[in-house]
Amino acid sequence: MNMSWDHRMGRSRRRAAALTLLVVVCLFNIVGYLVYVQRQFYRESTQNLLETYEQVNKTFTVFAQRNWNVLSEWGNSLQEEADETAIRASLRHFNREKTTWRYSELYLFNESSQYLKATGESGEAQELWGAFAATYATGRSSVSSYVIGTGERRVVFTVPIRPVEVSGVTYTCIAVSYDNATLEEMIGGHAYNGQSDCYIIYPDGSVMLSEEPKSEIESWMTNLFDFLEKNAKVDADSFAVMRENVRSGGSGSTGYRYGGKGYYLVYQPVGFQDLTIVGIVERDVVDAGMRKIQKVTILLLLFLMGSVAVAMVRSVKLDAALEMEEKENALRTEALERRKLEGLANTDGLTGLLNxxxxxxxxxxxxxxxxxxxxxxxxxxxxxxxxxxxxxxxxxxxxxxxxxxxxxxxxxxxxxxxxxxxxxxxxxxxxxxxxxxxxxxxxxxxxxxxxxxxxxxxxxxxxxxxxxxxxxxxxxxxxxxxxxxxxxxxxxxxxxxxxxxxxxxx
Missing domain, CATH: 3.30.70.270 (Reverse transcriptase/Diguanylate cyclase domain)
Known part of the structure; x- marks a missing residue:
């Protein structure tokens, strides 16, 4: 009898040891799975973000080219006018497009910071020179921005033209300016239902314009690099790589934390003037669907681990055939849940369409x-x-x-x-x-x-x-x-x- 008792106790100890080992292995696999999934989240999410903001970038490029083309046509038309009266009349005629194009101002400009608006107003504005510096430096069409007295940003599309003289003043550039808020409405992609920030920046991080309504970063922000360095928790090495990539026209991604939330940041060159487009989205917004699947998967793993543990305890009293049947049922359950997860991963929860x-x-x-x-x-x-x-x-x-x-x-x-x-x-x-x-x-x-x-x-x-x-x-x-x-x-x-x-x- 003692031998039978010792045999049962030994068998129980072996089963307990096996159960303990199983729990340790499962926990180890869950931790490994979490690490792997986190890396996959970052890789897939940032790649999807780059593709999303590539579309926004495309829209901005097309919009800029259309402005430059129209301004070039208007500039050439001014060359054909015989006198000052005809030039002013042409400017007023061009300004009729203001409602269609939704720009703020149409005007001529020169290297002395003198301007002539399509409405007839003229004067000198040294504060505008920065918006025209690139055009006069390169002799090419450009886009830039400046901040007016109210703190609002104006975006300026400029095109050099052959000299035009009005009232004794020679003008060599034609331009249109837009309110940044108007551009957000016209060309913003509203990626992720407006829960994102999108900027076009210069190599030093200064903001040229924003293409998405502000949702995460304060509207007063004028330099993205300075803002992140002072207010966000970002890895120093990845931040240095981003600075260098932006300066050299490269693309990439990084992550940071701000206000207790995690964010993805992706960047890629616009394609002209050394500008870079930057997209910022909260991680939970991008990863929401995948994280739901991850939680369900972990619960299923824990459920399966518990099922196996119960099966091992009950196997003391059950014969080998019953034990085998329980294992087969567990495998069928796992396969069924896996198919359900695959369906969830590919289906839009609201409409039932594919996602x-x-x-x-x-x-x-x-x-x-x-x-x-x-x-x-x-x-x-x-x-x-x-x-x-x-x-x-x-x-x-x-x-x-x-x-x-x-x-x-x-x-x-x-x-x-x-x-x-x-x-x-x-x-x-x-x-x-x-x-x-x-x-x-x-x-x-x-x-x-x-x-x-x-x-x-x-x-x-x-x-x-x-x-x-x-x-x-x-x-x-x-x-x-x-x-x-x-x-x-x-x-x-x-x-x-x-x-x-x-x-x-x-």
Whole structure:
């Protein structure tokens, strides 16, 4: 009997030791998993941020080039005028575009800091010289900024012209200035639903302009490097690398803490004047979806560890067959939960459409397989007024209704995504020609603009849509995405212009 007791005690001790070892191994794996996931979060999140702000950068570059092109045309036109009266008349004529372009001032300038506004006002303003220094130093078009007396930033697009004389004063530059707040509204991408900061800075960190509404950093900030150095907790080595990369025109990312929160910061060159675009987003905003999955995974691991521990304790009384059955059940449960997690990772929680993570993965897979497809980028028009007027609940209902309609626009073999906010994308498999794309764009826009009845209210919205075909339009999916987004922006601009024209006719 003692031998039987000793045998049972020995077996119990062995099982307890095995259980203890299992707990230690599981905890070690969980810690390793957390470290690995944290690194993956940073790598994937910063890469996605770089791609997001590349689109914002593209929008700014297009906007700057359009301003320079118009100013060049106006400057050449002034050369053809015969006298001072004709020049002033031309300036007044050009200034009629102020409502369309939404600039603050149109004026001529010279190296003596003398100016002539399109309204006829003239004078001397030494404080403006800094905004024109780059143009006179290089003889090329440039963009710069200055701060007016109220503390507001003005952004100036300048173009050198052949000398024009008015009232005995010779002017050699034409320029338009914008309120920074107006530029934020016109070209800001409102990335991550406005929960981000986006700046264009000089090599020394001075802010030239902001492209997103301020959400995290105080509006008085004029030099990003000085602000971070004085107010944020940032790794000294990564901060030094960022300074050097910005000076040399490089790109990269870093992280910092400010106000008890963690932030991602990414930067990349604009492409002219040694300017750099910087995007800043709170980590929880970027990682929210992935962190939910991480928490669920850890809970599942703990659940599985507890299940195995219970199975080991019960195995003292159960035979080998029952023990094997319990293990098989645990494995089936793990497989089922894994499939659920995979579904959660690729699904937008609000609309049930596929999410941006799945969108990026699908594009990558199709590029690797060289499978042709058509990409449609959509951005809802007039959604924000609906949200502001009726509240987020109605806004969420509207997004779900839009998602249902988008599903009807594609086949079961195609894909529908919600990229974020009121942005959506469709991938139609197979080769689609330009006429087919144009026809489908009109179909999509027609379906979306049909009235919605939500909570007894009839609501009308529209959508801007751009398309691109792979590989017909571009040989890689990154440029396909940029092209579709650019065409969507052109469609939005075109619709805005059409509405303005219709208002003018009325």
């Amino acid at each position: 941006e993570r799945c969108f990026n993965s699908t594009l990558k897979q199709k590029e690797e397989a060289r499978q042709p497809f058509a990409l449609f980028y959509l951005d809802l028009d007039r959604f924000k007024p609906v949200n502001d007027t009726y509240g987020h609940d109605v806004g969420d209902q509207l997004l779900r209704a839009v998602a249902d309609r988008l599903r009807s626009c594609v086949r079961s073999s195609d894909f529908a995504f919600r990229i974020g906010g009121d942005e959506f994308a469709l991938i139609v498999n197979g080769e689609v020609d330009a006429d087919g794309c144009a026809q489908r764009v009109e179909t999509i826009k027609s379906v979306i603009r049909q009235p919605y009845v939500l909570d007894g209210r009839t609501i009308g919205i529209g959508t801007s849509c751009g398309s691109a075909c792979y590989p017909a339009d571009r040989a890689d999916v990154r440029n396909i995405r940029i092209l579709a987004d650019h065409r969507m922006y052109e469609d939005k601009q075109k619709q805005g212009s059409s509405r303005r024209q219709s208002f003018a006719l009325e």
